[in-house]
Amino acid sequence: MTGHAAILTVDLGAIAANYARLRAEAAGAEVAGVVKADAYGLGVAEVAPCLWRAGARTFFVAHLSEGIGLRAVLAEARIGVLNGIAEDEVAPFREHRLTPVLNQLSEIDRWREAAGGSRQPAFIHIDTGMSRLGLDDGELAALAAQPGRLDGLDIQAYLSHLAVADEAENPLTAAQTARFADAVTALPAAALSLANSPGVFRAGVRPYDLVRPGSALYGVNPIPGRGNPMRQVVRLDAPILQVRTVPAGATVGYGATHAVTRESRIATLPVGYADGYMRCLSGTGTAMIGDHPAPIVGRVSMDLLTIDVTAIPEAALRPPAYATLIGPHRTVDDVAREAGTIGYEVLTGLGSRYKRIYLDGAVSSATAPRTTMHPWGS
Numbered sequence: 001m002t003g004h005a006a007i008l009t010v011d012l013g014a015i016a017a018n019y020a021r022l023r024a025e026a027a028g029a030e031v032a033g034v035v036k037a038d039a040y041g042l043g044v045a046e047v048a049p050c051l052w053r054a055g056a057r058t059f060f061v062a063h064l065s066e067g068i069g070l071r072a073v074l075a076e077a078r079i080g081v082l083n084g085i086a087e088d089e090v091a092p093f094r095e096h097r098l099t100p101v102l103n104q105l106s107e108i109d110r111w112r113e114a115a116g117g118s119r120q121p122a123f124i125h126i127d128t129g130m131s132r133l134g135l136d137d138g139e140l141a142a143l144a145a146q147p148g149r150l151d152g153l154d155i156q157a158y159l160s161h162l163a164v165a166d167e168a169e170n171p172l173t174a175a176q177t178a179r180f181a182d183a184v185t186a187l188p189a190a191a192l193s194l195a196n197s198p199g200v201f202r203a204g205v206r207p208y209d210l211v212r213p214g215s216a217l218y219g220v221n222p223i224p225g226r227g228n229p230m231r232q233v234v235r236l237d238a239p240i241l242q243v244r245t246v247p248a249g250a251t252v253g254y255g256a257t258h259a260v261t262r263e264s265r266i267a268t269l270p271v272g273y274a275d276g277y278m279r280c281l282s283g284t285g286t287a288m289i290g291d292h293p294a295p296i297v298g299r300v301s302m303d304l305l306t307i308d309v310t311a312i313p314e315a316a317l318r319p320p321a322y323a324t325l326i327g328p329h330r331t332v333d334d335v336a337r338e339a340g341t342i343g344y345e346v347l348t349g350l351g352s353r354y355k356r357i358y359l360d361g362a363v364s365s366a367t368a369p370r371t372t373m374h375p376w377g378s
């Protein structure tokens, strides 16, 4: 029973293919899976085992709570927690065998002291230009002067994070790369990790020992302005709830922001900003009905949005017809551009009211029948 819910289809086969693509690109480096924020909104309980089957053994989340959730799904994985370790979090980190990313000297001291003799695994984050998390120059100098502060830590890798790897011309990437190479020379030797998704594809960014892609696994284009090397992972199909004919001059939706200039047909879909389909897509977004584009008209409201289907043949609209808001002709990056944001925000915003379908790779969206009726709904 699909009913009046929109259907979010996540193609796990495409995620596995994207993992393999990143591995080929990363030239021998280990490829971690970044699965913070519920695997960028796609469902970590399904996505993480898929990545594990594809060969991933290291995962990153942002929060302790996410790490605990992931540990319940993957007993053997190495799980790094990017946001560091708070004073009252030492016990759960140990209990769930989570590896903190230590972002400041106080965290290094905390985790070393918790070790009490045993060697505690840790990632060490060095700030090279994000000015967000990680050891700054002063802390690095202090650490280089007192390397004993790292005693008792089993350093899994030094990592740093790139700010502009998606921008081909920006010189900050080269500056960060040089700062990272320089910073680690003063520290005890360990593995190194620098690249996020765009970094994996950026000439001049060394893959080192471990790369940390997130968005590219989920189909976001890591090299904006060039063809997307990743497979699309997500599609969002919404059933048409109603189609109405409105006379010339009628207005559509809250604020009466859209007035039709001729008799028009308006279709209503059960997707709104509470589902992560942003209100700023009012008047700019596009749905696809088969091969026909249908512009979003009027305001996107909490639970509903409206599209103009005047130009679309009647037969394509008959129930159970679906409009595709994200799909082969309407990528996550397209929606992001129309919303004035990035694919990451579109993915992580995807709501909890969709009926979610996970394709395990046996059926891929590329080979599924092209129809305005949703091929997996029933």
Ligand SMILES: *Cc1c(COP(=O)(O)O)cnc(C)c1O
Binding pocket: 034, 036, 082, 160, 161, 195, 196, 197, 198, 212, 213, 214, 215, 216
């Ligand atoms: C989120 C994050 C990543 C993954 O970035 P993508 O651009 O999604 O590949 C990697 N490293 C760190 C430190 C992050 O916070």
